[in-house]
Amino acid sequence: MAYIELKNVTYRYPLSKENALEDVNCKFEKGKFYGIIGENGGGKTTLCNVIRGLIPQFYKGKLDGEVEILGEELRDWDTAELSAKIGYVFQNPFTQISGVKETVFEEIAMGMENMGVPKEEMIDKVVEICKILKIEELMEKNPNELSGGQRQRVAFASIIAMDTEILVIDEPTSQLDPQGTQDIFEIISMLKKAGKTILLVEHKIDLIAEYCDEVIVMEKGKIAFSGAVKSVLANPELEKHGAMIPQAAKVGHELRKNHIELSGIPITIQDAVKTIKDRMGD
Amino acid sequence: MEKQVNLNDFYRKKYMTYQKKENFVQDLNPLVKLNILLAIGIICVLLTDFKWRLAICALYYVIAFAGKKFRSFGLLFTGLAISFLAFLSVIRQLSVEGSHVLFSIFGWKWTMEGWESALDMTMTLCGFSGAVILFFTLTEMRDLMYALEKKGVSHVTSYVILASMQTITDLKKTSQTIMDSQRARGVETEGNLLVRVKALVPVISPLFLSALTSAEEKAISMDARAFSVKRDHTFLRELQPAPIYEVILAVIVDLCLIALIGMKITGRLG
Numbered sequence: 001m002a003y004i005e006l007k008n009v010t011y012r013y014p015l016s017k018e019n020a021l022e023d024v025n026c027k028f029e030k031g032k033f034y035g036i037i038g039e040n041g042g043g044k045t046t047l048c049n050v051i052r053g054l055i056p057q058f059y060k061g062k063l064d065g066e067v068e069i070l071g072e073e074l075r076d077w078d079t080a081e082l083s084a085k086i087g088y089v090f091q092n093p094f095t096q097i098s099g100v101k102e103t104v105f106e107e108i109a110m111g112m113e114n115m116g117v118p119k120e121e122m123i124d125k126v127v128e129i130c131k132i133l134k135i136e137e138l139m140e141k142n143p144n145e146l147s148g149g150q151r152q153r154v155a156f157a158s159i160i161a162m163d164t165e166i167l168v169i170d171e172p173t174s175q176l177d178p179q180g181t182q183d184i185f186e187i188i189s190m191l192k193k194a195g196k197t198i199l200l201v202e203h204k205i206d207l208i209a210e211y212c213d214e215v216i217v218m219e220k221g222k223i224a225f226s227g228a229v230k231s232v233l234a235n236p237e238l239e240k241h242g243a244m245i246p247q248a249a250k251v252g253h254e255l256r257k258n259h260i261e262l263s264g265i266p267i268t269i270q271d272a273v274k275t276i277k278d279r280m281g282d
Numbered sequence: 283m284e285k286q287v288n289l290n291d292f293y294r295k296k297y298m299t300y301q302k303k304e305n306f307v308q309d310l311n312p313l314v315k316l317n318i319l320l321a322i323g324i325i326c327v328l329l330t331d332f333k334w335r336l337a338i339c340a341l342y343y344v345i346a347f348a349g350k351k352f353r354s355f356g357l358l359f360t361g362l363a364i365s366f367l368a369f370l371s372v373i374r375q376l377s378v379e380g381s382h383v384l385f386s387i388f389g390w391k392w393t394m395e396g397w398e399s400a401l402d403m404t405m406t407l408c409g410f411s412g413a414v415i416l417f418f419t420l421t422e423m424r425d426l427m428y429a430l431e432k433k434g435v436s437h438v439t440s441y442v443i444l445a446s447m448q449t450i451t452d453l454k455k456t457s458q459t460i461m462d463s464q465r466a467r468g469v470e471t472e473g474n475l476l477v478r479v480k481a482l483v484p485v486i487s488p489l490f491l492s493a494l495t496s497a498e499e500k501a502i503s504m505d506a507r508a509f510s511v512k513r514d515h516t517f518l519r520e521l522q523p524a525p526i527y528e529v530i531l532a533v534i535v536d537l538c539l540i541a542l543i544g545m546k547i548t549g550r551l552g
Contacts, residue, residue, distance in 0.1 A: 054502060080510035088506040095499035098507065099448035100424070100441060105293065109518045111507040116514045123293045123518075136289065144448060159506060 002027040002068070003197055004051055004166070009065035011046060011055055020046040022221040024065075028199065033192045035208040035229065036201045038218035039242030044201045045091070047218065048168045050074070051199065053082040084115055087164035089156050091171045096155035097143045104135065104154050107143040111162040129157045132187060148175035156184065160191065167191065170201045185211050209233050209246040209267040217243050234265035248272035300522040301425075307349030311524035312421050312429040317532045319413040321539045326409030328542050328551070335405040339363075342412045346419065355419045359412055366404045374400035423447055428521055437515060441504070453493060460485045 004027070011021040021043050028034060028051075036044050049055045056063045057079045067074035070085065090096065101107040105126055112122045130136050135153050138146065143154055152175045160167070169188070173181040181204060189211050192198055202208055208215060208229070215232040217225040224241040225232045232238070236253050238245045245253075251272055252265035262279055266272035302309050310318075326338040346355035380395025427440040464481060465471050471481040524532075545551040 052506075054505075058502065058505070079505065080508070080512065083505050084508045084511050088502075090499075090502065090506070092499060095496045096503040096506075098441075098445070098504065099452070099500070100444040102424070106518055113516050113518055114508040114511055114513075116516050119297065119516055119518065120294070122516065123297055124290060127289045127293055131289075144451070155503075162508060 003030040003070065004028040005066075005068045006050070007066040007068075009050065009063070009067060011050060011064070012062045013046075013059065014061045016061070019221050021050065024221075024223055026216060026223060026226060028197060030197050031192070031195050032213045033189065033198045033211060034200065035212035035215045036199060036218060037203065037205065037208060037215060037243050038224070039220075042218040042242060043221040044218050045170055046221070047216075048088070048090075048170050048199065048201060052086055052088045052168050053077055053079045084162070085164055086166040086168055087159040087162055089159045089167070089169045089172050091174060093148055093152035093155050093175055096158070097146075097151055099144060102142055103139065104141050104143050104146075105130075105139045107154060108158045108161050111158055115162060125161055125163075129161045132190075133157050134183065149177070149180060152176060153180070153184075156187075160187070164196075166197045166199070168199045171203070172200075173202070173204065181207065203244075205233070205244045206246050206248075206268070209248070217241060219243075230267055233267045297518050297520075301519045302522070305348075305350055307345060308351075308420055309522070310420075311521065311528055312426040313433070314524045314528045314532045315421060316417055316426070318535045319417045321532075321535045323410040323413030325539055325542055326413070327406055328539075328546055330402075330551075332402070332405065335409050338409055339405070339412055342416050346416060349420045351419045355416055358419070359408070359415055362411060362415070363404065363408045366407050367400065370400040370403050370407075371397065374403070424519075425521055428517065428519065431515075431517075432523075437509075441509070445500070449493070453489060456492060457485055457489050460488060 006024050006026050009021055009024040010019055012019045024043075024047065036047065038044055046055070049059060050063070050067060051069065053069070053074055055061065056075070069077060069082070098107060098110055101110060108126045108129060109122050112125065117125070130139055133153050133156065135150070135157060138150055138154065143151070146154060152172065156169075156172050167188075172188075173184050176184065185207050188198055188200060200208075200212070212229045214227060215225070215229045216223055217232065217238060219241045224243075225235065225238065233246055234249050234252070236245065236249075246267045248266045248269055248271055252262055252275070255262060255276075256265075260279070262275050264275065266275045307315075322338060322341070326335055329335060329338070342359065343352065343356065346352045346359075375390075375392050375396040378393065378396040378399045380393030382394035383391045384394055384397070385392055424444060427435075427444055431437055431440050461471055461481070464485065469481060470477050472478070542551065
């Protein structure tokens with residue numbers, strides 16, 4: 001059974017003349033890591049908002065089709081309860097700070113306070129998360145005075161601290177440097193290993209190729225491509241649909257163009273190295 | 283590994299016990315403190331005798347000193363008292379008629395009665411507002427909200443109040459940023475009053491629009507933190523429930539107030 005399923009979903013924001021999502025069909029299975037990529041304004045965030053239940057409860061507008069989350073129809077879910085099931089990290093790190101807590105430690109603990117987690121457990125969890133995210137030195141700082149990158153980490157920490165089964169993460173690395181980005185991906189893949197289902201919107205295609213199980217490419221509110229990461233990202237057509245393909249795949253295609261046949265199109269650097277080595281060994 | 287043990291221990295020590303500032307006045311339970319100070323404020327209004335009022339105002343300074351907030355309270359309260367006095371002096375000279383003329387400015391006679399009335403009103407206002415100012419200088423807003431939440435006030439109310447405080451700070455910061463970018467584009471933002479006002483006007487609309495959009499996103503982000511989940515909340519920071527001697531203290535002050543009201547009603551206070 002699918003964990004989350006969308007059937008013929010069409011959605012239009014209020015006052016808008018165009019559909020933000022059009023006839024979207026997709027399934028998400030438990031324990032998998034999904035990457036959502038595509039052009040700006042392609043509907044990635046809207047898709048997240050639907051899954052998170054913000055559409056149609058928070059953003060009004062017209063939603064057609066069926067959305068099933070954990071076996072229950074979206075419209076039957078109490079949004080508040082859904083927030084305890086699906087963690088949602090969204091783009092803008094500046095508005096994700098509550099503004100009522102005086103230290104980062106308390107900020108990260110806030111979600112757990114709301115969920116009624118016992119205090120001792122809460123303290124251990126916050127310390128653990130801060131160590132994983134390498135933000136121990138921020139713990140005593142005022143969350144309202146952090147830089148963009150720091151806030152983004154704190155916002156991310158605040159959500160994963162809540163230990164929800166599903167995580168919807170919308171561009172968590174927009175403010176981070178390459179190392180910070182790599183770290184976040186490491187953490188997400190760790191969460192995946194812990195059995196969480198993850199939906200990640202990202203533009204950094206090489207990292208998507210390295211970590212995700214499946215990829216969905218959105219274009220103009222529709223799903224242009226979807227499937228296993230290897231088959232989708234190796235498709236040269238991707239670039240015509242507003243998405244990028246990984247560098248490794250580019251190399252693969254170039255080689256093919258020059259009549260150097262490889263066993264397959266690689267999508268990660270490691271993959272590429274191996275494929276090319278194999279080819280040279282022939 | 284050693285560091286982990288330390289961090290866990292540090293935060294357990296910090297949060298498993300009640301939050302204290304190691305100062306008797308500041309550590310009074312917020313609601314007890316509110317009760318006592320408001321009662322004193324009302325008492326000050328009821329006591330019409332000048333000497334009593336002065337004594338109570340002096341008491342505020344003493345409490346502030348004991349609570350290690352003498353400087354911040356003193357500056358605010360004294361400033362307020364002086365502005366009240368200055369403002370009321372003029373107003374009362376205009377509205378109160380009297381026969382004891384002290385001096386006259388171009389035929390405008392300043393009377394003793396006017397002065398007395400102004401002083402009396404200043405004392406009344408300061409007597410009460412002093413209590414309020416003292417309370418907020420001695421109490422952190424989040425502590426007050428915690429105490430109220432424990433008494434059954436909804437966490438939404440508490441959030442709205444606390445977040446508004448932060449929003450004021452944030453808006454100030456945003457307006458400064460907008461002003462700076464205006465200046466970078468060559469817009470005059472400094473100089474006389476007219477120039478400043480002119481520079482401020484175009485700032486206002488982007489400021490409020492950005493505040494509105496961020497309010498929407500803030501709502502979502504709070505929702506993401508399971509804000510509306512209907513479960514009993516836990517509190518990371520906990521305050522000591524009011525011990526018995528604090529309650530007794532509050533009751534004594536309240537009894538004084540009740541007695542005073544009784545005297546006022548029966549006419550024994552004058």
